[in-house]
Amino acid sequence: MNITQEKTGNLNAVVKIKIAPADYTGKVDKAIKDQAKKAQLPGFRKGMVPPAHIKRMYGKSILVEEVNNLLNDTLSNYIAEQKLEILGQPLPAINERDFKWDNTDEFEFDYELGLAPAFDVNISSKDKFTQYVIKADKETLESRIKNIRRSYGKMSNPEVSAEDDVLYTELTELASDGSVLEGGVASTATIRLDQIKDKKILKSLVGLKKDDEVTIDIQKALEDAAILAKALNISEEAASELKSNFKLVVKNVNRLEESDLNQEFFDKLFGEGTVTDEAGFREKITEEVEGMFKQDAERKLSNDIYEDLLKKHTFELPDEFLRRWLKATNEKLTDEELAEGYDDFAKNLKWTLIENKIIKDNSIEIKYEDVVAAAKAKLDAQFRMYSPSPLPEDQLAQYAVQFLQDKENANRTFEEVKALKTFEQIKSIVTLEEKAIDYDKFIELDKK
Template sequence: MNITQEKINDLNAVLTVKISPDDYQEIVNKKIKDQAKKMKLPGYRPGMVPAAHVKKMYGKSILVEEVNTLLSDSVNNYIQQNEIEILGQPLPKATDDHFNWDFNDEFVFEYELGLAPEVNVEFSADDKLTQYIIKVDPDTLAERTKNIRRSYGKMTNPELVADGDVVFGQFVQLNADGSVFEGGIDVTTSLRLDIVKDASALKSLIGLKREDVVESFDLVTAVDDEKQLIKILKLDEENPIIPQSKFKLTVKNINRLEESDLNQEFFDKLFGADVVKTEEEFTAKITEELEAMMTQDADKKLAGDLYKYGSEKATMELPDEFLKRWLKVANKEVTDEELDGGYQDFAKNLRWTLVENKIVKDQKLQIKYEDVFETAKARLDAQFRMYSPTALTEEQLGQYTAQFLQEKENANRIFDEVKSQKVFDYLKTVISLDKKEIGYDKFQKLEA
């Protein structure tokens, strides 16, 4: 076998593979003989089918399979042994050659290679970014405390509607003149006051009692959220038509979620037996959890800013035309318009991946299986906690994680996440970080 590489330019090359009969005949003949021993044909005893008969019937397909296997293995081995850094996968070149596949052919195959560019992006103390230190302000702490207490509270049915309640009532669609719209919407449903955005509409609901009637209620203006309106009015989600009309509202019931008392039973449910014993300890614990969440939010923003900043520094050229062809082969359902529209983002991400890989190599950053396992376990734990108040045991969580990582796609995704985190942690020690304190409300506006 003979493999040669011809560089077209710094970003493109062609790999030529020549396969002679000596490269494949021995293995093909062995495969034919093995097939003959296993084959059962009328007129022959089991295992006694002549190899020549098998070759005549199935030899060509065996030859094609073995040559393709030999070709694939040889190309991959050549690239690895010669340490050729490629992007995407080798693409077979279109050719007019038609092989006879007669067991004596010399085969010549050509592959296009997209070569990785030289990465010369460097980071130093001259690179400066803002690192936000988010402070737990009183309003955020109060809101978080309220939400937690309500999560463990109980449902009541008060006499009068107050802010934060849920009004359960009948909504009947009206004509412009205030009469009932014949054949219009007539639903009995729930309206949460916390999604009512119009101040005057909210004011008209406060103080209502069961069987009270609001003769003309502008629900669309009050809520001003299409998804919520579809849910409230029970509209067709596939083809919703939001009515631009008012409704007659009759209150049928009032639901209120009362906040849990700050007592030992509540503390134990939330944190475990006797972990927290006083209101002061409860506040300190909630503050600690908020600070941890806000640190994650701040790190997420810094990582995003670093990606944006680093991507702007990574201006190296890519084998664009090769990559577009490869993307079309790898994603046959992608249209040319979709490819053209999304290619720049793909190229931007690819450049940053090359920068990350260079940092990992130059700094000898180790990505251990233990890191991947623990990261995957943390992600799964967070998902399970969203749907169940009872946490899984360490043994159960470990089993789920092992199963999760058996899927190659999952393992690759978590590996990339760990790699990005390692690079992020390293770069934080290299670039200059301008630490800036900021309130959570102002930080959220930055995010938006």
């Protein structure tokens, strides 16, 4: 066997593999004998089919398979031995050679490679970034307090509806003249008034009593097609095309009363005796809210670093090869989609190369326990959206293991840990300047 490499550009190469009969004959003969032992053919007992008979019937297909296996193994081993850093996968070059496939052929195959560029990551303390410390504004804080108090409150049925109530209703589709549409949509639905953004519609639903009727533009009221589809028990497609007004009849009004700020409430939230008054309660909620804001600040810092390093490191990629590789591996990808999406693909690939370089240069390890810890943190944050009380550690660990059994979840979490460790390394080198900022000002800044 003979394998050679020819550079065809700074970031492109062709690997030529020549295979002689001596390289594949033994593998083909073994495969034929193995198949003869397992074959069940008319006129022969199982395992007693002569290898010559198998060769006559299936010899060519076995030869093709064994040559392909040999090629794949040879190419993979060559790339590993030569320590070639390739992008994408090797692409077989189109050639006009006509092989006989009769066990006497000398085969020659060419594979095109896209090579990763060589570069150094330049980071120092001269690189300065702003690390925002976001403070909870009054509106966000009061909204969080209200939601928590309602979560632990009691349900009541007031006579008249208010803005935060839930209406149990009957909805009936109307014709253009205001009459009930024959064969139209009719459904019972629960409508949360705090989900209605249109102020005029919201006003029409406040102050209603049981059996009151109003006519509303239901699509404008609920806006989201998924919520509308669920309310009317129809498909999202039908919900998005709906134009009719609906008659709404109130069947019941529910209200979730806010829990009193007493010791029983504080103990349920934070454990017995941890908080003893409203001031302590507000302090705890402020810590929780600003802890959530910290994630927003970290996301912005990471994005600022990401954009800065990409701007500083302007190495090239084997773009033409990568475009052909994307087309070869995505049959449904159109030329238009490739043209529109390639720049984003190349940007993400460049960041991956920078990330991998940082990991390699600094011998950063990503351990299984790191991935489990990240999964636990993610699940804990999700549960805390519904209750400030943490899950027991053993239960959280069990959920994390179950979460990571899904391959997609495991891969995504691994990549998140990899990114986190990369940014931690970068932040340990660059200069971070802390700056306090109110949440509303941060949101404005983040939109720019």
